[in-house]
Amino acid sequence: MADTTRAAFPKGDRPWSDLEREMRQRTSDDADWRAGRTAIFFFMADQEAYEVxxxxxxxxxxxxxxxxxxxxxxxxxxxxxxxxxxxxxxxxxxxxxxxxxxxxxxxxxxxxxxxxxxxxxxxxxxxxxxxxxxxxxxxxxxxxxxxxxxxxxxxxxxxxxxxxxxxxxxxxxxxxxxxxxxxxxxxxxxxxxxxxxxxxxxxxxxxxxxxxxxxxxxxxxxxxxxxxxxxxxxxxxxxxxxxxxxxxxxxxxxxxxxxxxxxxxxxxxxxxxxxxxxxxxxxxxxxxxxxxxxxxxxxxxxxxxNHLGVEGYTRAARNLSAMVDRYVEGITAIEGLELWAKPDVTIINFGSNAFDIYAVAEQMRAKKWIPGLTSAPRGMHTMLSMQHEPAREQYLADLRESVAAVRAAKSKSDLTATY
Ligand SMILES: Cc1ncc(COP(=O)(O)O)c(C=O)c1O
The missing domain is CATH 3.40.640.10 (Type I PLP-dependent aspartate aminotransferase-like (Major domain))
Structure with missing residues (x-):
């Protein structure tokens, strides 16, 4: 049931330090964009371009x-x-x-x-x-x-x-x-x-x-x-x-x-x-x-x-494509997983004919990842950007573990794909 309680108009007069503390505390369980755990929503070439x-x-x-x-x-x-x-x-x-x-x-x-x-x-x-x-x-x-x-x-x-x-x-x-x-x-x-x-x-x-x-x-x-x-x-x-x-x-x-x-x-x-x-x-x-x-x-x-320019975007393209290849290699090395399409740029979409990929996605959610889903065919989906590089080993380890758990339990999921 949606929470129908209406928030009362604030009294005000609160200093920034107080507001910041509350905002940090209230969002402490939100996904951290730095950690590369969301399949979409945030994009990065490198730290310096981000700061610029x-x-x-x-x-x-x-x-x-x-x-x-x-x-x-x-x-x-x-x-x-x-x-x-x-x-x-x-x-x-x-x-x-x-x-x-x-x-x-x-x-x-x-x-x-x-x-x-x-x-x-x-x-x-x-x-x-x-x-x-x-x-x-x-x-x-x-x-x-x-x-x-x-x-x-x-x-x-x-x-x-x-x-x-x-x-x-x-x-x-x-x-x-x-x-x-x-x-x-x-x-x-x-x-x-x-x-x-x-x-x-x-x-x-x-x-x-x-x-x-x-x-x-x-x-x-x-x-x-x-x-x-x-x-x-x-x-x-x-x-x-x-x-x-x-x-x-x-x-x-x-x-x-x-x-x-x-x-x-x-x-x-x-x-x-x-x-x-x-x-x-x-x-x-x-x-x-x-x-x-x-x-x-x-x-x-x-x-x-102007910061990235020709050199920076060329470097970003090299870094991104190498990372996409490493993700693809890691994912397809897991038995039963296959790509649903060969990525042209940075989006990967994969699934399985051997087990329920949504059950894998549920396992990944329990491990604090926010996977993307596709419905036709049933699949997992990620739009890779450079914050996903430091997260790669952990992602693949958790994916391997999730697949193994789903295979062992023959689990099925009734998740529906929502954007
Ligand atoms: C192919 C494509 N077109 C359009 C959009 C819409 O962009 P925005 O969310 O910035 O409105 C997206 C968003 O992911 C997209 O992937």
Whole structure:
């Protein structure tokens, strides 16, 4: 039963020392992000980059990026530069533009809005039927959020055995009311990059907007490609790609909340921009869905990118890929465990045909890990980042022990996968 007691409005007048003590005490059982025990939620390249992000964030703690253009031209220039870095990294052509947002979900909302406006402006469609978005079953729920807000239908295509979208099935879902086709780089559940080139060709042939959701891979997968990891190209080099979402607060290693969305053509940025002319306070324009937003996030992203630069991201890609390989080796060395997909970047998803993986996850929970789960197929899931490296030996030892216990007891679990 949920606790329905309502907290009374505080009396106040409590000093920071007192508040800090209470907050520390109340969260003492919360997961410690430093310990690498959560499957997701926190991202790290190295300690120094983490400190740079934190210091820059605190230094610009009070600036409101809503007012960047009017009050903080220095901050506005940093924001523009961060977007330029992203356009460059993702091989956007001349004329490409971007928006600095508060997260992957907001980036996706903006791209979806732009796609809808373009469809409305340029395409004739069946007005009796709702517009639709066509995407793989693995596409992020942020598109469903956007679809609810915009009264749009979501159509989901099944996967091939390698867990990338089946392009033929995706193509068959497209009709005259399709305003957007989506593919992921990589998808969250299985960590694989969809066949972006093939989907791009399908989208172009159908004359439909293609969005690449690179919230996870956007700021790191290009560096994986550059170190010769064989990571597939997913960006504007594919001519059908009109927009890309790429989170800074994931593998850009910047503090939350920070993400970016990029458009191949500047006019599409105009389509995602909000403008209201008749308000008593005058013309109100935001490129974002949010109004006020932290200038701290902009400053911190600028600082982290300038701190890491080409060398730092290359190093991060090397460190991450070596760690992913070590995790994969350790996991697949445990009898009965297998990968559900070959990771393209940093997400691993594994399970078993020999025993109930959710029962293993329960054992891991009892050992104070916070595992991620996938439901189809039943699996465990982790988005690896460098805080997971010092935790690796312990994780694998606990996983071995958990598997052994589940095999011995033939235990089953009635857990359901919740994000
Ligand atoms: C592939 C993908 N897209 C979008 C998102 C949404 O990002 P956010 O949680 O920053 O809104 C996530 C989050 O994990 C993701 O993995």
């Amino acid at each position: 992000g934190k210091r820059a964030f605190m230094a610009f703690f009070s600036e409101n990026a809503l007012g960047a253009a009017r009050a903080y031209p220095g901050l506005a220039a940093m924001e523009r530069e961060v977007l330029d870095y992203g356009l460059d990294l993702l091989s956007a052509p001349e004329g490409g533009r971007g928006v600095f947002t508060t997260g992957g979900t907001e980036s996706i909302l903006l791209a979806t809005k732009a796609a809808r406006e373009r469809h409305r402006a340029l395409k004739s469609h069946n007005p009796g039927a709702p517009l639709n978005i066509v995407m793989p079953v693995t596409g992020h729920p942020a598109f469903d959020k956007a679809a609810i807000l915009m009264d749009v239908e979501v159509r989901r295509a099944p996967l091939d055995p390698d867990r990338r979208v089946n392009v033929e099935a995706l193509r068959n879902l497209i009709d005259e009311n399709t305003m957007m086709v989506v593919a992921s780089a990589p998808c969250f559940p299985h960590g694989v990059i969809d066949p972006i080139g093939e989907v791009s060709a399908v989208a172009e042939a159908a004359g439909v907007w293609m969005h690449v959701d690179a919230c996870v891979g956007g700021w790191i997968a290009p560096w994986f490609e550059r170190i010769g990891r064989g990571t597939p190209v997913f960006d504007f080099r594919h001519s059908g790609v009109r927009s890309i979402s790429a989170d800074l607060h994931k593998f850009g290693f910047a503090p939350k909340p920070s993400s970016t969305v990029f458009f191949r053509e500047g006019e599409d940025l105009d389509r995602s921009t909000f403008r209201l002319g008749y308000w008593p306070s005058g013309m109100y324009t935001t490129a974002t869905m949010s109004g006020s937003r932290p200038g701290a996030a902009v400053a911190a992203a600028w600082a982290v990118i």
